[in-house]
Every structure is written in C-alpha cells, then in structure tokens.
Amino acid sequence: xxxVAQSPRYKIIEKRQSVAFWCNPISGHATLYWYQQILGxxxxxxxxxxxxxxxxxxxLPKDRFSAERLKGVDSTLKIQPAKLEDSAVYxxxxxxxxxxxxxxxxxxxxxxxxxx
Amino acid sequence: xxxxxxxxxxxxxxxxxxxxxxxAYENTAFDYFPWYQQFPGKGPALLIAIRPDVSEKxxxxxxxxxxxxxxxxxLHIMDSQPGDSATYFCAASETSNTGxxxxxxxxxxxxxx
Numbered sequence: 001x002x003x004v005a006q007s008p009r010y011k012i013i014e015k016r017q018s019v020a021f022w023c024n025p026i027s028g029h030a031t032l033y034w035y036q037q038i039l040g041x042x043x044x045x046x047x048x049x050x051x052x053x054x055x056x057x058x059x060l061p062k063d064r065f066s067a068e069r070l071k072g073v074d075s076t077l078k079i080q081p082a083k084l085e086d087s088a089v090y091x092x093x094x095x096x097x098x099x100x101x102x103x104x105x106x107x108x109x110x111x112x113x114x115x116x
Numbered sequence: 117x118x119x120x121x122x123x124x125x126x127x128x129x130x131x132x133x134x135x136x137x138x139x140a141y142e143n144t145a146f147d148y149f150p151w152y153q154q155f156p157g158k159g160p161a162l163l164i165a166i167r168p169d170v171s172e173k174x175x176x177x178x179x180x181x182x183x184x185x186x187x188x189x190x191l192h193i194m195d196s197q198p199g200d201s202a203t204y205f206c207a208a209s210e211t212s213n214t215g216x217x218x219x220x221x222x223x224x225x226x227x228x229x
Contacts, residue, residue: 004159033216042122042205042219043160055214091159095215102148102215107159 002026004108006092012114018080021111025074025094031055032069033105034077035091043091049075050098082115089113120208122220129227135193137223139206142187146208150217151180151191154203163204164191196227 005024013019025032031050035043046065048056051072060067064083069075079086089110096103121140129135139149150165166173166180166189173180179192193200206220 031215040222042120042207042221043217044219045216048214048216056216093159097215099211099213099215102209102211104150104162104165105160105217107161109157109159 004092004094004106006090006108006111008111009109010112010114012116013082015084015115016081018078019082019113020079021077021090021092021113023075023077023092023108025092026106029094029096029106030072031095031098031102032075033093033095034067034075035093035107037089037091037110039088046077046090048098055098079113082113084115087113087115120206120218120220122206122223124223125221126224127226129196129225131196131198131227131229133196133227135191135196135200135225135227137191137204137206137225138188139190139208139220140186140188141208143208143210144187145210145212146218148209148211148215149180149182149189150207150209151178152205152207152219154205154222160205193225196225198227198229201225201227 034046037043046060047067049069067077091110093105093107151163152160153163154160177194182189204223207217
C-alpha cells in the first residue's frame with residue numbers, strides 16, 4: 001500500500017515569496033491533515049479536511065496560508081507571502097475517518113521549507 | 117486546556133537500559149493517547165496507543181502507563197537499543213469531537229551502544 005506522498009521535499013525561498021506544497025493521501029482515507037513542525041517542537045495542526053470540507057482551521061494563519069482539497073483526494077497548502085518564522089517542516093497526514101473513526105494517522109515524510 | 121506537556125526534552129540511555137518519557141494533559145475530554153516515533157527526515161509513525169479505560173498497555177518492549185486521576189501518561193522502553201534512537205512524541209485527542217491530535221513537544225532519545 002502506497003503511503004502519503006508529499007512534494008517538494010525541500011524548498012528554499014526568500015521572505016515575501018510564495019510557495020505551495022502538495023499532498024496525496026493514502027487511497028480511501030477521508031481525512032487529511034496539514035501539520036507544521038518547527039525545529040525542536042511537536043507537530044501543530046494547521047488544517048483538517050474531511051473529504052473536501054474543512055473541519056478545523058483554527059490555527060491556520062489565514063492572512064498568509066491557504067489550503068484546499070479539491071475532489072476530496074489530494075491537497076495543496078500555499079503560503080503567500082512567506083515570513084522567516086514559516087521556516088518549518090510541513091507534514092501531511094491522512095486517516096481513514098475522523099472522531100471515533102480516526103484510527104491511526106499516517107504521515108508523509110514532510111516538505112522542509114527554509115525562508116531566507 | 118489543549119496543551120500536552122512532555123518531558124524530558126532529551127534523554128540518553130545505555131543499551132539495555134529503560135527509557136522513560138512522561139506526558140501530562142489538562143483537557144479531561146481527551147480519550148485517546150498515542151505515542152509517535154520519528155526518525156530524522158521521516159514523518160512520525162504510530163508506536164503504541166492507549167485509551168483511558170485501561171491503566172497499562174504493552175507491546176513488545178514498549179509500555180504505556182496511564183494515570184487518569186493525575187492526567188498523566190508515560191512511555192517505557194525496556195531493553196533500549198541503539199535502533200530506538202529517535203524523537204518520541206506523545207499526543208492526545210478527543211475522539212468525540214474531530215479526533216485531531218495535539219502533540220507534545222517531543223523527546224529526543226539517544227541509546228548508547
């Protein structure tokens with residue numbers, strides 16, 4: 001079974017530039033998550049999708065971050081304009097369901113962003 | 117109330133020793149407590165998980181101890197091996213809600229040969 005795929009693995013940009021990350025979850029997984037992991041910290045949830053609807057985006061900095069999950073499969077996370085503090089690894093994860101049906105979260109290898 | 121506090125930040129153990137990592141939470145609505153293991157350059161992977169209706173769960177060399185009244189849980193790694201060297205994250209979720217995971221800050225474990 002293929003795991004969660006993410007691209008690009010690494011990205012270096014100047015501050016105020018834009019960047020986009022792509023995620024393809026495990027086939028059949030209805031729930032998709034984007035987490036931000038700053039060096040030395042635990043992952044922090046940015047946004048959670050159930051199929052193509054947003055379940056939780058309470059910690060997404062909406063003035064600069066946006067995410068979509070068209071057709072309820074793959075997803076894109078965009079940052080525009082980037083700030084220095086956005087330097088982090090952006091982890092995509094998926095699970096079979098949500099709430100009681102969440103089960104295990106499967107994570108991709110992440111996209112490492114460096115903002116100069 | 118949404119925080120999960122983890123300690124220690126780093127841990128060095130000799131091969132064959134016991135590694136112990138502790139976590140504490142505030143939200144009494146949390147009802148699922150997993151531990152994730154992360155190797156450098158990889159995403160976290162589920163190691164073991166527990167629900168509050170049991171006080172202990174063991175899988176191989178890994179054991180979770182859960183103290184509901186103290187709102188604390190811990191991971192014990194018995195007979196620690198160099199291959200266990202990784203970062204460990206505790207987490208908690210409220211499955212009656214969205215089930216989103218709230219992660220602790222992480223513990224970097226180094227097992228010396």
